[in-house]
Amino acid sequence: MIDGQTQLVGLIGFPTQHSLSPAMHNAAFQAIELNWSYVPLPVQPGRIKDAIFGLSALGFRGANVTIPYKQAVIPFLHELSPESRKIGAVNTIIVEKSGLLVGHNTDPFGFITSLHEAGFDSQGKQAIVIGAGGAARAAVYALLRIGTKRITVFNRDPDRADNLVAAFADERLCKAELNPDVIIKEARDTHLLVNTTPVGMWPDVDNSIWPDNVPIPRHLTVFDLVYNPVETHLLQQAQESGARVISGMEMLLQQGAAAFELWTGKKAPIATMQGALKEEVT
Ligand code: NAP
Numbered sequence: 276m277i278d279g280q281t282q283l284v285g286l287i288g289f290p291t292q293h294s295l296s297p298a299m300h301n302a303a304f305q306a307i308e309l310n311w312s313y314v315p316l317p318v319q320p321g322r323i324k325d326a327i328f329g330l331s332a333l334g335f336r337g338a339n340v341t342i343p344y345k346q347a348v349i350p351f352l353h354e355l356s357p358e359s360r361k362i363g364a365v366n367t368i369i370v371e372k373s374g375l376l377v378g379h380n381t382d383p384f385g386f387i388t389s390l391h392e393a394g395f396d397s398q399g400k401q402a403i404v405i406g407a408g409g410a411a412r413a414a415v416y417a418l419l420r421i422g423t424k425r426i427t428v429f430n431r432d433p434d435r436a437d438n439l440v441a442a443f444a445d446e447r448l449c450k451a452e453l454n455p456d457v458i459i460k461e462a463r464d465t466h467l468l469v470n471t472t473p474v475g476m477w478p479d480v481d482n483s484i485w486p487d488n489v490p491i492p493r494h495l496t497v498f499d500l501v502y503n504p505v506e507t508h509l510l511q512q513a514q515e516s517g518a519r520v521i522s523g524m525e526m527l528l529q530q531g532a533a534a535f536e537l538w539t540g541k542k543a544p545i546a547t548m549q550g551a552l553k554e555e556v557t
Contacts, residue, residue, distance in 0.1 A: 282311045283334070284538055287326055287348070287368075288341035291315035293503075295555045296339055299531050302551035306544040311336070318344065327351040331374040337538040338368045339531075345409045352378040362416050363442065364409040367534040379537055382413035385530030386498075387421055392529075393521045395467065395496050398422040403461055405453070405484045406471035407435040410500050412442070414469050419445055427461055429453040431472075455486045462492055470499045475507040483508040491516040502527050505556055528552060 286296050292315065300313035316338065318326040323344050328351065330338055340348050345364040349355065352368065356379045359365045365378035390397060402423050404411050407430035418426050428450045430436035436450040451457050462468060468491075474484050485491055490512075497513035502523035510520045532543035 277312055278310070280310050282309075282336050283314060284311065284337045284339075285314045285316040285330075285335060286339045286341060287316050287318055287323075287344055288339075289317050289320065289343060291317045291341070294341065295502075295527065295552055296531060298551045298555045299528070299548045300535060303535055303544050303548050306547040307541060309539060309541070311539065323347050324351055327368075327376065330368065331370050331376060335370055337370055337534075339534055340366050340368065349378065352376045354378070356380065358383055358416065361443075362409070362412045364412060366530065367537055369537055379534075380413060381530040381533035381537070382410065382526070383417035383420065384533045385526040385528075386414050386417040388529040389498065389521050389525040390421070390467075390496075392525060393496065393498075393519065395519070395521070397467065399424045400466040401425045401464055402427070402467040402469060403458065403465050404428045404469045404471060405458070405474075406430055407432070407439040407450075408471065411471040412439060414471055414500070415439065415443060415448065418467075418469075419443065419447065423447065423467075425449075427451050427465075429458060455489075458485070459489055462495060466494070466496060468495050468497045470497075470501065470507075470509055473501060475499065475509050476501045477503045480504055481508055483512055485509055485512055487512070491518050493517045495519075496521065499523055500526060503556070524552060524556070 297313050304311040353375045354377045359378045359380040362380050367379040367381050369377045426448045428436050431453050440450050470484050474482050493516050496519040498521040499507045499509045500523040501507050505524045513520045535543040
């Protein structure tokens, strides 16, 4: 029950009504009997500066940030974690007692934990990353950190892929033309295929970054960051080939758990959060 003592966190984005995060976090607060509440905070275009300053003015303890504001919030924060600085995007804000706003990015943690939970060890392996937006930057940051030997980025806009490669300045990272034939060829020597684009996301559920007439190599692990639907067309294609799959839902859970722990200082009740997510999508 919300009362005069309730502490607030929220989701800054636009739109926010389809988000699964309120259900996941509110279930977690209830499970460990914290008098906290997580509310959607849809911010109209052009109002992001006011919204960020409003967080401390209204006594919020923190926020998540989603599309389209993960980069736009940065100029209005007082401090950035090393991850969010390197990635150039923030998905979690902590409002300190002094009112200081600190930006974090829990997506790399979510990404690495999802790989780990699936039993995939990236050390010395090769990866393909499709996309070069905020999620791709988090995935590339994570893959470099966990010892991936080579990462090839494919993006529709080649300049954006160039920018990503330049930002990380790491010889293990390169880009290639976004063309199915080039991806198929590259996949022969690759262990991990990561989709960081919204291709396949509801309502575009019949689409995939992999062509339908070519089986996905069985030796691949396929990680689709899209979580709506949970089983995307890409993951169905991978399963049909017998390849190992990782759903974006796992990453959503893990990045959320990390944000929960940053705000509250308490261990996230993962099973409860997972149950709440499952309930939302069934
Ligand atoms: P973003 O910054 O807008 O980047 C989107 C990327 O996808 C860009 O590289 C864009 O290419 C590419 N793209 C978009 N539509 C495409 C199309 N039709 N064909 C080919 N490429 C296309 O978005 P984001 O923040 O990275 O998020 C991307 C996806 O990841 C979303 O579906 C989001 O829900 C998901 N995500 C999931 C989690 C999780 O926890 N599971 C976390 C973060 C993000 P151009 O540069 O050419 O435009």
